[in-house]
Amino acid sequence: MSTPVADTVDNALSTPEREQPYAALGLKPDEYEQIREILGRRPTSGELAMYSVMWSEHCSYKSSKIYLRRFGEKVSDEMKTRLMVGMGQNAGVVDVGEGWAVTFKVESHNHPSYIEPFQGAATGVGGIVRDIISMGARPVAVMDQLRFGAIDNPDTARVVHGVVGGISFYGNCLGLPNIGGETVFDPVYQGNPLVNALAVGVLRHEDLKLANASGTGNKVVLFGARTGGDGIGGASILASDTFADGGPTKRPAVQVGDPFAEKVLIECCLELYQGDLVEAIQDLGAAGISCATSELAANGGSGMRVDLEQVLLRDPSLTPEEILMSESQERMMAIVAPDKLDAFLAVTDKWDVETSVLGEVTGDGRLEIFWHGEKIVDVDPSTVAVDGPVYERPVAYPTWIDALRDDSAAALPRPDDADDIRAQFFALLQSPNLADTSWITNQYDYYVMGNTALSFPDDAGMIRVDEESGLGFAIATDCNGRYCQLDPYQGAQLALAEAYRNVAVTGAVPAAVTDCLNFGSPENPEVMWQFGQAVDGLADGCLELGIPVTGGNVSFYNQTGDTPIFPTPVVGVMGIIDDVARRIPSGWQDAGENIYLLGVTSNELSGSQWAATVHDHLGGRPPAVDLGAERRLAELLHAAGQQSLISSAHDLSSGGLAQTLAEGVIRFGVGARVWLNEIIERDGIDAATALFSESTGRVIVTVPREDDVKFRGLCAGRNYPVLRIGVTDLAPGEEAALQVQGLFTAPVSELRGAAQGTLPAAFGEIVREIA
Numbered sequence: 001m002s003t004p005v006a007d008t009v010d011n012a013l014s015t016p017e018r019e020q021p022y023a024a025l026g027l028k029p030d031e032y033e034q035i036r037e038i039l040g041r042r043p044t045s046g047e048l049a050m051y052s053v054m055w056s057e058h059c060s061y062k063s064s065k066i067y068l069r070r071f072g073e074k075v076s077d078e079m080k081t082r083l084m085v086g087m088g089q090n091a092g093v094v095d096v097g098e099g100w101a102v103t104f105k106v107e108s109h110n111h112p113s114y115i116e117p118f119q120g121a122a123t124g125v126g127g128i129v130r131d132i133i134s135m136g137a138r139p140v141a142v143m144d145q146l147r148f149g150a151i152d153n154p155d156t157a158r159v160v161h162g163v164v165g166g167i168s169f170y171g172n173c174l175g176l177p178n179i180g181g182e183t184v185f186d187p188v189y190q191g192n193p194l195v196n197a198l199a200v201g202v203l204r205h206e207d208l209k210l211a212n213a214s215g216t217g218n219k220v221v222l223f224g225a226r227t228g229g230d231g232i233g234g235a236s237i238l239a240s241d242t243f244a245d246g247g248p249t250k251r252p253a254v255q256v257g258d259p260f261a262e263k264v265l266i267e268c269c270l271e272l273y274q275g276d277l278v279e280a281i282q283d284l285g286a287a288g289i290s291c292a293t294s295e296l297a298a299n300g301g302s303g304m305r306v307d308l309e310q311v312l313l314r315d316p317s318l319t320p321e322e323i324l325m326s327e328s329q330e331r332m333m334a335i336v337a338p339d340k341l342d343a344f345l346a347v348t349d350k351w352d353v354e355t356s357v358l359g360e361v362t363g364d365g366r367l368e369i370f371w372h373g374e375k376i377v378d379v380d381p382s383t384v385a386v387d388g389p390v391y392e393r394p395v396a397y398p399t400w401i402d403a404l405r406d407d408s409a410a411a412l413p414r415p416d417d418a419d420d421i422r423a424q425f426f427a428l429l430q431s432p433n434l435a436d437t438s439w440i441t442n443q444y445d446y447y448v449m450g451n452t453a454l455s456f457p458d459d460a461g462m463i464r465v466d467e468e469s470g471l472g473f474a475i476a477t478d479c480n481g482r483y484c485q486l487d488p489y490q491g492a493q494l495a496l497a498e499a500y501r502n503v504a505v506t507g508a509v510p511a512a513v514t515d516c517l518n519f520g521s522p523e524n525p526e527v528m529w530q531f532g533q534a535v536d537g538l539a540d541g542c543l544e545l546g547i548p549v550t551g552g553n554v555s556f557y558n559q560t561g562d563t564p565i566f567p568t569p570v571v572g573v574m575g576i577i578d579d580v581a582r583r584i585p586s587g588w589q590d591a592g593e594n595i596y597l598l599g600v601t602s603n604e605l606s607g608s609q610w611a612a613t614v615h616d617h618l619g620g621r622p623p624a625v626d627l628g629a630e631r632r633l634a635e636l637l638h639a640a641g642q643q644s645l646i647s648s649a650h651d652l653s654s655g656g657l658a659q660t661l662a663e664g665v666i667r668f669g670v671g672a673r674v675w676l677n678e679i680i681e682r683d684g685i686d687a688a689t690a691l692f693s694e695s696t697g698r699v700i701v702t703v704p705r706e707d708d709v710k711f712r713g714l715c716a717g718r719n720y721p722v723l724r725i726g727v728t729d730l731a732p733g734e735e736a737a738l739q740v741q742g743l744f745t746a747p748v749s750e751l752r753g754a755a756q757g758t759l760p761a762a763f764g765e766i767v768r769e770i771a
Contacts, residue, residue, distance in 0.1 A: 092550020117162025137201030149190030179461025191560030407619030507641030508575030520564020587667020
């Protein structure tokens with residue numbers, strides 16, 4: 001087969017007026033002119049390919065950069081104490097003590113997962129795991145945050161089956177436990193589902209690696225899978241555009257994943273790190289070789305010379321431009337000192353990982369790429385990877401938002417009859433967004449590796465880091481897009497508060513944040529207003545809570561036609577626990593314990609699941625958030641956990657007290673007798689509001705009788721509102737039940753039947769755990 005002919009730098013100089021397909025590659029006319037200005041000539045086809053992917057929204061953050069700087073501006077000394085690596089590298093790294101560090105990050109793979117749900121979701125997991133490996137860490141867990149269309153829409157099943165299958169296939173094959181996440185169904189995501197994936201890894205402090213190429217003469221080595229034609233231009237064409245009404249058409253832009261190749265790559269990388277054989281490393285994700293070469297060179301303030309024909313190919317017909325743009329999976333690029341190259345190659349050979357030396361680091365600050373001896377790229381790498389366009393997009397206050405906010409749920413009829421309250425309680429319990437998600441989670445392995453301390457259905461996942469000391473971390477992710485539609489600033493703070501609270505109820509101390517900001521088109525001024533508000537809310541919230549944003553991802557163009565999704569800023573919070581043996585589960589296991597409600601309940605039903613399920617309503621203002629109170633609550637829970645005063649803790653959020661009580665009973669099959677009269681009296685509300693309000697800063701805890709006085713004293717000393725609202729109950733010879741005095745009794749079997757029937761009815765039989 002003949003070698004594809006390349007468009008050389010010399011050719012570009014001699015044919016300045018040649019027309020180039022910049023628009024098809026996602027570049028705007030002014031961006032193309034900017035490239036010509038930077039180079040002082042027209043770009044070669046290879047350079048055009050590189051700039052098009054690296055200047056895409058997905059890679060360059062050109063519309064969000066001016067907002068994301070606010071995370072760096074709103075930082076206190078407290079937020080820096082544990083931060084080892086912040087934004088700008090592949091993933092954030094946090095010191096968790098005892099010489100250990102945790103690295104974690106969440107990213108989106110939204111558009112590929114609509115077009116080809118299985119591979120889109122699978123490669124989303126693979127990509128985020130490689131980010132973790134590239135920090136020098138061993139990946140130890142994954143999580144996923146999923147948003148689908150209406151549960152009864154015929155296309156939803158296609159996407160759900162593919163996405164869940166792809167995540168479970170890739171994660172299970174890698175041998176990584178999936179320890180948590182979220183699943184939301186809403187018609188607003190029908191033509192644009194969200195698939196966000198989080199990965200987390202652990203490392204010793206001294207093993208930290210960065211993506212900075214330096215050291216003239218060091219070798220540039222590509223290793224892992226061969227480069228093929230999958231995912232070409234994925235970042236520019238797919239992740240940075242919207243779906244027209246005609247539906248998905250760009251099928252070749254979705255990558256194909258091989259988790260077994262990645263598993264070998266993980267072990268190979270860890271052995272390379274152990275032997276100190278790598279100076280710098282970068283995974284190949286979006287924009288492939290274009291990204292890895294330009295980012296490594298730019299971050300290291302160096303240059304690089306690469307011979308592209310040395311890249312090992314799956315498809316020999318690929319042009320040099322396609323090789324530069326390919327997003328084939330399971331590939332890494334390392335910078336290796338010449339005297340360590342043989343040892344490096346011995347390790348990759350041992351693991352049977354294909355490797356090719358592409359070139360070397362230079363000191364001239366230029367990235368030069370050759371194809372069979374001819375120069376096809378000659379650029380300053382920082383112009384590709386760092387100094388791309390920065391847009392100040394027009395911003396406009398939404399024309400529709402005031403009318404939406406005026407339409408409060410306070411005006412909706414609330415039930416006062418016991419039968420009506422019971423009926424609405426069950427309507428919520430079996431609604432798609434509150435129903436049991438075992439249909440999804442049973443397809444994941446949560447205990448592989450043997451370090452999982454908490455997982456589904458607890459409020460956060462928890463992993464043991466050190467077997468001897470019991471040191472561990474907990475992670476939770478949250479976002480309520482309905483709240484964000486009503487108020488993106490408050491909605492982002494509510495997501496932060498809930499993830500923070502979910503970590504706190506496990507007994508861990510919240511320490512750091514990652515985020516995945518999913519929004520509509522940045523070319524829509526109302527979307528940019530939403531985005532700016534959400535970033536401000538998150539930055540202000542993190543400053544108040546004293547925990548830093550370590551990194552994350554922005555995903556724009558999530559819309560169908562002109563209709564954007566609800567703003568969906570997914571927030572992940574990681575917390576530290578000194579001994580996982582002191583973890584706190586989300587449900588009670590013993591009868592005869594007191595049930596306490598921490599926090600105050602207000603009439604906050606706007607944006608709630610009750611409003612959505614019972615009245616199909618969205619309007620009003622979301623619940624108020626008091627981050628100072630959330631912080632005091634977390635400190636109270638940590639103190640109670642350290643003194644072993646509480647046997648379970650479960651936060652109140654979607655569905656309110658009613659949902660939390662139902663889940664507490666279902667968790668271990670131990671019943672509860674609950675009374676609402678003291679809540680109603682103290683907080684000045686009715687029974688329906690007591691059950692369904694989604695006020696923040698609230699947690700249900702169970703306290704063994706012998707610890708009752710100590711626990712009450714702890715709450716009084718910390719001045720946090722507390723009420724005893726019930727007891728855990730298992731009457732001999734009777735089926736366990738949730739009894740809400742004066743209103744209704746619901747046996748565990750009925751609760752489980754309602755909660756567990758919804759997803760199987762829509763998607764087929766549940767995968768049963770093997771006894």
